[in-house]
Amino acid sequence: MESLKEKMMHTALLLLTQKKVDVVLGFQRGTIPMMSQPILISHPEKVDQLHWDSFCSINLANYLPQRKDKIAIFAKGCDSRNIVLQIQENQIKREQLHIIGVPCQGMLDRRKVQAELNDRLLLGVRETSEHFHLLGEGFMDSLERSGYLQDNCAICSHRNAVIYDEALAEPVLEQEGVERYEDVKAIEAMTAHQRWSYFEKLLAPCIRCYACRNACPMCYCPVCFVDESTPQWLGKSIDPTDTMTFHFLRAYHLAGRCTDCGNCEQVCPMSIKMRQLTKKLEKDIIELYDYEAGLSLNQRPPLDTYRPDDPQDFIR
Amino acid sequence: MVDRVIKKTELADFVARLVEKYRVYAPVREQQTTNFREISTADQVDLSGANTTLSPKSLILPQSETMFEFSLDRTSEKAGILYEIELDPLPRLIFGIRPCDAKAFELLDLNFSTPSHQDPWWARRRQITTLVGLGCNTPCPTCFCTSVGCGPFATEGLDVLLIDLDKEFAIQGITEKGQRLLDDMDIKAEASATKKEAVSAQQSSSLQSIKSVVPTEGLQDHEVNALFNAEFWDKVQFACINCGVCTFVCPTCWCFDIQDEVLKNNGLRLRNWDSCMFPLFTLHGSGHNPRGQKLQRVRQRFMHKLKYFPDKYHNGVACVGCGRCVQQCPVNIDIRQVFLLMNNFKI
Amino acid sequence: MENPYLPFPVKIDSVITETEDRNLKTFKLVFLNSADGEKFVHQAGQFAELSIAGKGEIPIGIASSPTEHGHLLFTVNRVGVVTRALHQMTAGDVIGVRGPLGNWYPWEQMEGSNVVVIGGGFAFTTLRASIVYLLHPENRSRFGDITVIYGARSPGMLLYRDELVEWNERDDIQMHITVDATDDPNWKFDVGFVPTVTQEKAPSAKDSYAVVCGPPIMIKFTLPILKELGFPDERIIMSLEMRMKCGIGMCGRCNIGSEYVCKDGPVFSLAQLSGLPGEY
Numbered sequence: 001m002e003s004l005k006e007k008m009m010h011t012a013l014l015l016l017t018q019k020k021v022d023v024v025l026g027f028q029r030g031t032i033p034m035m036s037q038p039i040l041i042s043h044p045e046k047v048d049q050l051h052w053d054s055f056c057s058i059n060l061a062n063y064l065p066q067r068k069d070k071i072a073i074f075a076k077g078c079d080s081r082n083i084v085l086q087i088q089e090n091q092i093k094r095e096q097l098h099i100i101g102v103p104c105q106g107m108l109d110r111r112k113v114q115a116e117l118n119d120r121l122l123l124g125v126r127e128t129s130e131h132f133h134l135l136g137e138g139f140m141d142s143l144e145r146s147g148y149l150q151d152n153c154a155i156c157s158h159r160n161a162v163i164y165d166e167a168l169a170e171p172v173l174e175q176e177g178v179e180r181y182e183d184v185k186a187i188e189a190m191t192a193h194q195r196w197s198y199f200e201k202l203l204a205p206c207i208r209c210y211a212c213r214n215a216c217p218m219c220y221c222p223v224c225f226v227d228e229s230t231p232q233w234l235g236k237s238i239d240p241t242d243t244m245t246f247h248f249l250r251a252y253h254l255a256g257r258c259t260d261c262g263n264c265e266q267v268c269p270m271s272i273k274m275r276q277l278t279k280k281l282e283k284d285i286i287e288l289y290d291y292e293a294g295l296s297l298n299q300r301p302p303l304d305t306y307r308p309d310d311p312q313d314f315i316r
Numbered sequence: 317m318v319d320r321v322i323k324k325t326e327l328a329d330f331v332a333r334l335v336e337k338y339r340v341y342a343p344v345r346e347q348q349t350t351n352f353r354e355i356s357t358a359d360q361v362d363l364s365g366a367n368t369t370l371s372p373k374s375l376i377l378p379q380s381e382t383m384f385e386f387s388l389d390r391t392s393e394k395a396g397i398l399y400e401i402e403l404d405p406l407p408r409l410i411f412g413i414r415p416c417d418a419k420a421f422e423l424l425d426l427n428f429s430t431p432s433h434q435d436p437w438w439a440r441r442r443q444i445t446t447l448v449g450l451g452c453n454t455p456c457p458t459c460f461c462t463s464v465g466c467g468p469f470a471t472e473g474l475d476v477l478l479i480d481l482d483k484e485f486a487i488q489g490i491t492e493k494g495q496r497l498l499d500d501m502d503i504k505a506e507a508s509a510t511k512k513e514a515v516s517a518q519q520s521s522s523l524q525s526i527k528s529v530v531p532t533e534g535l536q537d538h539e540v541n542a543l544f545n546a547e548f549w550d551k552v553q554f555a556c557i558n559c560g561v562c563t564f565v566c567p568t569c570w571c572f573d574i575q576d577e578v579l580k581n582n583g584l585r586l587r588n589w590d591s592c593m594f595p596l597f598t599l600h601g602s603g604h605n606p607r608g609q610k611l612q613r614v615r616q617r618f619m620h621k622l623k624y625f626p627d628k629y630h631n632g633v634a635c636v637g638c639g640r641c642v643q644q645c646p647v648n649i650d651i652r653q654v655f656l657l658m659n660n661f662k663i
Numbered sequence: 664m665e666n667p668y669l670p671f672p673v674k675i676d677s678v679i680t681e682t683e684d685r686n687l688k689t690f691k692l693v694f695l696n697s698a699d700g701e702k703f704v705h706q707a708g709q710f711a712e713l714s715i716a717g718k719g720e721i722p723i724g725i726a727s728s729p730t731e732h733g734h735l736l737f738t739v740n741r742v743g744v745v746t747r748a749l750h751q752m753t754a755g756d757v758i759g760v761r762g763p764l765g766n767w768y769p770w771e772q773m774e775g776s777n778v779v780v781i782g783g784g785f786a787f788t789t790l791r792a793s794i795v796y797l798l799h800p801e802n803r804s805r806f807g808d809i810t811v812i813y814g815a816r817s818p819g820m821l822l823y824r825d826e827l828v829e830w831n832e833r834d835d836i837q838m839h840i841t842v843d844a845t846d847d848p849n850w851k852f853d854v855g856f857v858p859t860v861t862q863e864k865a866p867s868a869k870d871s872y873a874v875v876c877g878p879p880i881m882i883k884f885t886l887p888i889l890k891e892l893g894f895p896d897e898r899i900i901m902s903l904e905m906r907m908k909c910g911i912g913m914c915g916r917c918n919i920g921s922e923y924v925c926k927d928g929p930v931f932s933l934a935q936l937s938g939l940p941g942e943y
Binding site: 030031032035036037038039040058062063111115119121122205207208209210211213214215227235236237238239263266267269270271 | 347348366458558559560561563564573575588591596642643646647648649652
């Protein structure tokens with residue numbers, strides 16, 4: 001991991017001194033363990049602020065829409081897929097971007113690690129390829145990465161950038177034979193009634209802070225439907241109907257657009273597992289259209305295309 | 317002063333007696349979060365964790381509160397007229413509230429109970445709520461309460477303070493309301509119960525474990541416009557994704573919105589938590605928005621807490637150092653660093 | 664203590680469409696309970712929250728003067744959910760009024776001085792209240808010269824046209840009515856933007872206060888002219904608009920620095936404002 005970080009600094013330095021880009025979008029070390037902060041670097045002398053570890057999960061594509069400058073961006077597999085989508089949705093132009101592919105071993109879930117700590121004070125985390133080590137006063141725990149990956153990373157099938165101008169390192173092996181939809185299938189198997197109570201319980205803790213929406217690189221509408229006042233689609237209280245409407249509509253709005261980057265779950269202060277909703281739509285889109293979001297600039301998202309010969313056999 | 321003691325084995329019984337007289341709210345663990353919920357037995361209570369995920373502010377300022385009710389039935393004389401709704405009059409008790417969260421209520425009193433107006437719901441709930449606090453034996457690494465006029469065993473705002481001494485709680489009745497509660501619950505004051513040494517040992521070990529310190533002494537001397545126009549805001553704001561997590565988990569964020577909701581002919585006027593992080597918060601009908609930019613909103617949140625509020629009320633910053641925003645901000649915008657930037661700002 | 668969020672029920676007594684685009688209507692409101700009306704004692708410059716059950720509330724400047732008794736006047740621009748609903752309402756409908764709210768133009772401080780009232784567009788409402796107040800026989804002698812500069816886009820967009828004509832005929836008030844442009848050959852008043860007209864008419868700053876209320880663009884260009892004329896910042900009085908909800912300084916959205924426009928304002932002197940962040 002250390003070497004990736006050094007390569008990042010080196011790459012950023014070159015790009016900025018050669019004036020190939022105006023700014024570099026990456027991460028800096030967080031102020032607390034297991035945290036990092038997106039950072040924009042525009043001066044070559046600042047590149048040593050760049051940082052990389054397994055807690056850089058925030059999707060940097062989030063910071064692209066409507067930018068006007070030339071940007072170098074470090075992109076994990078998921079970030080790169082969101083960049084593809086944003087280019088297709090005219091949020092950013094391909095020629096504005098210098099995409100640096102970062103092979104990703106999966107991000108660690110700070111909440112899973114936190115649970116392991118049992119209120120012991122964590123001072124730092126050191127990483128090796130298969131393991132990571134929790135360092136604190138009077139303890140060092142060595143844990144296997146695979147047990148603490150973010151849920152989305154554990155089932156990720158695109159760990160390498162799908163579009164890039166340069167790669168930071170050799171690609172990592174993609175995970176083979178992952179079952180992506182175990183949880184979705186379980187929900188599909190429920191009766192309508194069971195499913196409804198399941199969703200009610202799933203979403204009950206929601207406090208409507210909209211962190212899931214704001215952290216999503218595909219949520220950039222100038223006015224979100226939850227904020228519309230004429231007409232007002234949604235009440236502003238925490239009535240369960242409104243809360244569920246928000247989550248369901250958000251998920252539908254991401255049909256064929258979600259790359260399962262997992263940002264929504266990572267940022268949720270109430271630890272709600274709302275990816276089950278977006279994954280169901282991801283699965284449907286694959287089954288109906290044989291399409292996975294953000295893999296290629298040449299393939300339009302199925303829900304924004306129109307073909308006169310579309311059989312439309314789903315309308316009866 | 318600490319002059320009562322209750323054994324941990326007696327806690328269940330104590331809680332049972334409280335539940336008879338009060339609606340009791342206490343930290344309850346719910347999968348990955350811990351929050352204040354109404355409880356009926358002691359075994360629901362989880363006092364082991366540090367700060368709860370959400371602050372207990374919703375117990376005084378609910379996320380959604382019904383202010384008035386009305387009818388839109390035009391055949392009724394009362395159509396279109398708003399009527400008050402009686403508030404649940406049952407006395408409430410918040411058990412295991414941390415000193416920082418209790419201090420937050422005191423700070424919010426400055427906003428909700430002013431010389432010219434009193435917020436009726438806030439004032440009423442404050443009146444009927446008793447705060448039984450729990451001192452912090454193991455403050456989080458993100459706690460910086462001692463820098464902002466609070467502390468792991470501070471009593472401001474509390475009626476009773478419990479101090480965990482391993483096998484028992486030492487108890488300090490703070491207000492008259494608190495003393496009365498303890499008397500009612502038959503927990504007697506005894507000279508032998510002062511536990512002086514054990515209590516002060518715990519207090520100093522807690523104090524020592526708070527390593528996080530922020531400066532505040534320079535804040536009031538800065539000219540407001542100089543701070544407002546400081547260049548550092550651009551850096552502070554970049555990573556912000558404009559979610560409302562910081563404001564929702566914060567014990568001293570109180571901003572709210574007022575909305576009507578109607579079902580058929582019956583309507584309610586509600587007030588709901590709002591957030592200065594949302595552009596809609598300040599959007600004029602004309603489309604003009606004084607805080608349309610992310611930078612303006614991020615700056616507003618910090619300026620409000622660390623400059624505007626202290627300037628207005630002369631009662632310190634509107635931050636109690638609970639560290640929730642530091643832990644929960646998904647992009648690690650750390651208020652402790654903003655304290656530093658603002659306090660040490662030089663033109 | 665009374666619930667400061669509870670509106671007084673009022674009945675719409677009459678509705679006047681003020682402007683040719685029909686976007687501005689003046690609502691004359693009468694309290695359902697006369698006791699509420701007695702409690703509602705306001706000063707020119709204050710505002711109130713108009714409440715429509717099911718739609719919400721909207722802060723509107725009180726257009727009637729405290730010297731007019733038995734009713735309240737509000738001139739409302741149709742912009743959002745609440746004002747749209749209000750525009751649909753007619754005489755006899757019941758709404759709510761909550762207030763009076765905020766501070767007012769500093770009448771006591773201005774006593775003995777000349778008053779220059781400068782207004783633009785539909786922000787003339789509390790200025791109407793002020794002029795009626797100033798012209799009231801009990802008050803007129805307490806103030807020096809009264810000059811009014813009022814402009815709108817076109818003749819049809821001026822508010823309170825009958826009263827403007829009436830005031831224009833009096834000799835105890837100097838009226839300068841102007842429009843941005845007009846093709847009306849019978850237009851006998853000024854043509855030009857408010858800042859330009861202010862410059863031309865050059866009201867004396869000696870012993871004078873300027874009370875300014877209008878759209879941001881008008882304010883932006885009028886302030887330098889007032890300064891040029893010699894008005895000190897302390898004597899340039901402005902009324903601000905902000906998105907508001909509670910109206911009593913509690914809900915937190917309408918602040919400019921440490922001041923809440925709803926409670927510490929809406930009236931500020933330019934001197935006060937220049938000490939605050941320019942975020943409005």
